[in-house]
Amino acid sequence: MFSNISVVGAGAMGTAISQTICENTKQVLLYAKRAEVVNSINKTHFNKDYFPNIRLEDNIIATNDLNELKNAEIIFLTLPSSVIREVTRKLKDIISSDCILVNTAKGIEKNSKKRMSEVIQEETGKSAVVLSGPNIAAEMVERTFSSASIACENKEYLDKVEQVLSTPKFKVSASNDVIGVEYCGVIKNVIAISQGICEGMKINDNARFSVFTKTFAETKDLIEKFGGKRDTVDDYCGFGDIITASTLNVSRNHTLGVLYGQKIVIDEKASGVLFEGKNTIITLKELCKNNNIDCATVDFTYDVIINGINPKRAFEEFWEKL
Numbered sequence: 001m002f003s004n005i006s007v008v009g010a011g012a013m014g015t016a017i018s019q020t021i022c023e024n025t026k027q028v029l030l031y032a033k034r035a036e037v038v039n040s041i042n043k044t045h046f047n048k049d050y051f052p053n054i055r056l057e058d059n060i061i062a063t064n065d066l067n068e069l070k071n072a073e074i075i076f077l078t079l080p081s082s083v084i085r086e087v088t089r090k091l092k093d094i095i096s097s098d099c100i101l102v103n104t105a106k107g108i109e110k111n112s113k114k115r116m117s118e119v120i121q122e123e124t125g126k127s128a129v130v131l132s133g134p135n136i137a138a139e140m141v142e143r144t145f146s147s148a149s150i151a152c153e154n155k156e157y158l159d160k161v162e163q164v165l166s167t168p169k170f171k172v173s174a175s176n177d178v179i180g181v182e183y184c185g186v187i188k189n190v191i192a193i194s195q196g197i198c199e200g201m202k203i204n205d206n207a208r209f210s211v212f213t214k215t216f217a218e219t220k221d222l223i224e225k226f227g228g229k230r231d232t233v234d235d236y237c238g239f240g241d242i243i244t245a246s247t248l249n250v251s252r253n254h255t256l257g258v259l260y261g262q263k264i265v266i267d268e269k270a271s272g273v274l275f276e277g278k279n280t281i282i283t284l285k286e287l288c289k290n291n292n293i294d295c296a297t298v299d300f301t302y303d304v305i306i307n308g309i310n311p312k313r314a315f316e317e318f319w320e321k322l
């Protein structure tokens with residue numbers, strides 16, 4: 001049993017992870033940026049902005065003072081990838097040398113093209129544990145069955161994070177393939193968008209799942225070329241998460257793809273919804289180009305979302321490459 005585990009970012013994933021780990025620790029200290037979220041959780045046990053109908057467990061307490069995390073044994077970072085650098089820079093001077101950082105963000109830094117564990121290493125000098133899997137937050141927050149892959153170069157960190165996450169309902173697969181687990185989460189968002197486009201444009205199901213087959217094979221190639229292991233794609237972070245986000249409308253990235261497939265334009269920024277995959281498309285396209293990698297799924301998604309090419313025309317080109 002742990003005593004003091006923290007979670008930074010009180011959105012969908014932060015609330016869901018808190019509900020998962022609270023079984024294995026005396027207290028979860030959940031950091032929220034906004035005071036009203038802290039008040040809502042501490043006074044009512046509801047995070048009303050994200051899950052107004054779910055009463056959180058009693059040992060989840062919120063704070064908006066990062067300094068209160070100074071005694072944390074483990075900190076889960078449940079933030080958009082765009083703010084991981086800024087937040088870990090602040091945390092560096094607060095946390096103890098033994099504190100373990102766990103990243104759950106499924107993104108890549110836009111300009112540097114660095115993975116989140118690389119960003120965290122640069123800012124704190126620590127080897128982060130990375131977590132990725134079929135983790136629809138709206139399900140996890142209800143403490144239903146779920147799973148995740150975790151990876152870290154530091155075996156002691158990996159074991160501790162496995163202990164805090166493992167419950168009768170939450171399965172953990174531990175690995176040493178940090179690059180593979182991280183890239184699975186990153187690529188999966190782009191795949192979810194690509195499958196959403198197919199669904200939105202109402203391509204027939206045989207066609208959609210034929211290209212999905214190609215996409216799955218390409219994911220293995222990409223992971224290997226980026227330095228990860230092909231087999232990691234068979235794990236929860238790969239197959240599990242790719243299927244989940246590609247076929248369910250609850251995935252925000254999938255929904256974004258459906259809208260583009262239907263040629264419906266939304267103001268993504270104004271919506272306030274986090275679409276991690278949108279920036280990733282541009283980054284992955286550049287990474288493929290820089291490494292002489294051909295990836296039909298990335299090209300298709302880039303053509304529709306970034307170049308604004310008609311989805312039917314883009315699909316025909318995708319089909320040609322099968």
Ligand SMILES: NC(=O)C1=CN([C@@H]2O[C@H](COP(=O)(O)OP(=O)(O)OC[C@H]3O[C@@H](n4cnc5c(N)ncnc54)[C@H](OP(=O)(O)O)[C@@H]3O)[C@@H](O)[C@H]2O)C=CC1
Nearest residue numbers: 009010011012013033078079080083105106135136137274
């Ligand atoms: N939702 C899901 O099912 C899953 C999400 N993930 C990944 O987790 C990451 C977070 O996603 P998710 O929780 O869904 O996103 P949300 O938009 O639901 O939550 C993000 C949270 O981060 C907070 N935040 C933003 N900027 C800062 C900052 N500078 N300092 C402190 N807090 C900040 C937001 O605060 P505020 O409320 O004030 O805006 C919000 O509470 C993403 O990378 C996503 O891919 C992974 C698995 C599942």
Ligand SMILES: O=C(CO)COP(=O)(O)O
Nearest residue numbers: 133134135136251252253
């Ligand atoms: O990563 C997720 C589930 O595992 C959530 O996906 P979205 O960010 O597309 O909603």
